[in-house]
Amino acid sequence: MAGHVNGIRQGIGMTSARTRERLARRLADQGIRSRDVLEQIRNVPRHLFVDEALASRAYEDTALPIGHGQTISQPYVVARMTEALLDGGRLDSVLEIGTGCGYQTAVLAPLVKRIYSVERIPELLRRTRQRLRDLDIYNVQFRPGDGWRGWPKYAPYDGIIVAAAADEVPQKLLEQLAVGGRMVIPVGPPGRQELLLVSRLSDRYEEVSLGAVSFVPLVPGT
Numbered sequence: 001m002a003g004h005v006n007g008i009r010q011g012i013g014m015t016s017a018r019t020r021e022r023l024a025r026r027l028a029d030q031g032i033r034s035r036d037v038l039e040q041i042r043n044v045p046r047h048l049f050v051d052e053a054l055a056s057r058a059y060e061d062t063a064l065p066i067g068h069g070q071t072i073s074q075p076y077v078v079a080r081m082t083e084a085l086l087d088g089g090r091l092d093s094v095l096e097i098g099t100g101c102g103y104q105t106a107v108l109a110p111l112v113k114r115i116y117s118v119e120r121i122p123e124l125l126r127r128t129r130q131r132l133r134d135l136d137i138y139n140v141q142f143r144p145g146d147g148w149r150g151w152p153k154y155a156p157y158d159g160i161i162v163a164a165a166a167d168e169v170p171q172k173l174l175e176q177l178a179v180g181g182r183m184v185i186p187v188g189p190p191g192r193q194e195l196l197l198v199s200r201l202s203d204r205y206e207e208v209s210l211g212a213v214s215f216v217p218l219v220p221g222t
């Protein structure tokens with residue numbers, strides 16, 4: 001994928017592969033260990049996921065606006081969540097809640113078999129579908145809808161990744177997680193959110209905190 005992307009959109013200055021390499025090194029310094037994840041940070045052209053006016057800031061390790069009051073997640077957080085999700089071994093099916101501009105989706109897509117991605121703002125989803133197609137990513141199925149309900153049709157999922165913060169882990173998502181599966185989800189009110197890793201064991205769920213984070217809220221309903 002990377003070769004193709006670099007080929008058709010030769011980066012200039014702040015959007016070049018060299019800039020992405022710098023970002024990947026910074027994330028490694030901050031503790032990201034997964035080679036696959038760092039490789040994806042190098043591959044995915046984040047500047048194509050934000051407005052052209054912000055492209056020069058795309059490789060700063062920061063969240064940026066993507067319209068509709070939403071943000072593209074900070075690269076460190078995307079890397080950390082992806083690493084935590086993949087840590088338990090190979091994942092066939094992953095449910096993603098909060099597609100947004102699709103950066104997280106693009107980072108994860110080559111590392112799993114199939115992603116099912118739910119987003120409540122249809123206009124965002126329309127542009128994201130096209131963007132991922134332009135990047136030759138085809139193993140993602142999208143759906144406009146309410147992430148609190150998950151996507152029952154393809155459940156259970158080996159992995160669930162949620163890009164917006166809920167007050168509590170949505171019950172439907174717990175139900176749609178396969179036994180042996182893992183969910184990464186920010187939980188808590190603004191200013192006091194933490195990233196949780198929820199594992200489903202044969203007879204119970206186990207929660208581990210991965211630290212403090214700051215996400216837009218997982219809006220109730222659509």
Ligand code: SAH
Nearest residue numbers: 072073098100103104120146147163218219
């Ligand atoms: N994954 C994105 C980050 C998106 S920000 C990235 O890689 O940058 C969070 C997204 O969650 C927003 O697009 C927002 O519209 C969406 N969202 C919020 N509440 C939702 C809900 N209940 N169901 C589905 N999507 C939701």
